[in-house]
Structures are given as C-alpha cells and as structure tokens.
Amino acid sequence: MRFTLSLFLITVTLFSLSAQEREAPISMEKLQLVNGMTYSELDAKCRNLINHEFPTSEFVTVVGDSIKPQYFKNGITVVNFFFLHCKGCMLEVPYLNRLQKEFADKGVKVIAITHEPKVNIVKFNEKLKISSPNKSVAGWYNPIQYPVICISKAKILKDYFLRANPTTMIIDAEGIIRFIDSGFPEVLEGKEQEYKKYTDAIEKLL
DSSP, rough: OOOOOOGGGOOOHHOOOOGSSSSSSOTTTTTTTSSSBHHHHHHHHHHHHTTTBOOOOOOTTTTTEEEEGGGGSSSSSEEOOOTOOOOHHHHHHHHHHHHHHHHHHTOOOOEESSOOOOHHHHHHHHHHHOOOTTTTBBBBBOOOOOEEEOOOHHHHHHHHHHSSSSEEEEEEETTTTTEEEEOOSHHHHHHHHHHHHHHHHHHHHH
C-alpha cells in the first residue's frame, strides 16, 4: 500500500499521541487517512504485524553505525519508536536503558527508531551527558544509551502502521515480531508494570 505526501498533513496528530493519553485516549475513531483507513484500522494493521517478520532494510544509526537486516535475526531485539517531545517516550528511556543492561549477557539488544532529524538526537544526548551523566534531568530526561535510527514519518507509517508513540516491539531471534505495546505510564507503579511486561515477553523468547 503506497502512502502519498499528503499523509504528512495528519502525521503530526498521530505522532503526538503519548503515554499520558493511555488512560484518557483521544477519540480518533472517525479520523480518515488519505487512503481511507480510520485510526482503528491503522491500529489493527500495526497489531497484525505480530507473528510476521519485522520490516527492515539497511539502516544507519545517528553515530554512523550500519544496521543490516541480519541484525534483527541475531538474538532478541527490542525496538522502541519515539520522538523527543513525547513525554511518555522520554519517561520510558531509563527503563529501556535498564532493560539493555539487565539482558545484555543474554544477547538482547535495544534499538530506537524515530522520525526526528539526526542532529536533534545528537544534540539531545550530548547536552544530557554533559549536564547530568548519572541521573535524570528536569525530572524525566535521561541520555539514550542504545542505538537510534532516524527515518521518515512516511516510512514509519508505511512499514509499521504506527499510530502512537511510544510503541515498543519485541522481535525474536528469527526476526519475527512477537510483542507490540504502545504508551508508557507516568506513575511509578505503572512504569514498573510496563517494564515487567517487557521482561516477561523477553523471558518467553529466551
């Protein structure tokens, strides 16, 4: 299915959905995309990616490292879709940092995908590492300690049917998507519950 440039007219709305809206979601059931899909239909297509191969190509991270398709078939991969002005996305960063450290010895990788320009990610991380390398900044900002890939909004929608940020996908060692979840809570109890959902999903695949 081919997405046209006019799709950008509605992507700002779609990509502004974040964790705090999980308990009080914006009603978008009647929002019509350019190709006629409603919000719920887009969500269904995203969910239908479960048990299918993760759509990939040769990516390049913000620091210039090459990520080839085989990367996603070499151990479990946690893929997080985010953008910098999404509060839920930023609240999730320390938990993804923690996840990477906790499962590093089991070959689990964490990687992020965003539509942000590369320069924004680099500046964001450099500023936080200088300001506060070991603790959160401004209450919820933390340096991103895993690879970040920058691609276009159009590609994210075309390949992943993404309708909310943050969205996390967990991919098995054969490159198959086995878990998809969107949003991230603001309260500590909810954060820990969300983290446990990730660890439980990973443990099932080990």
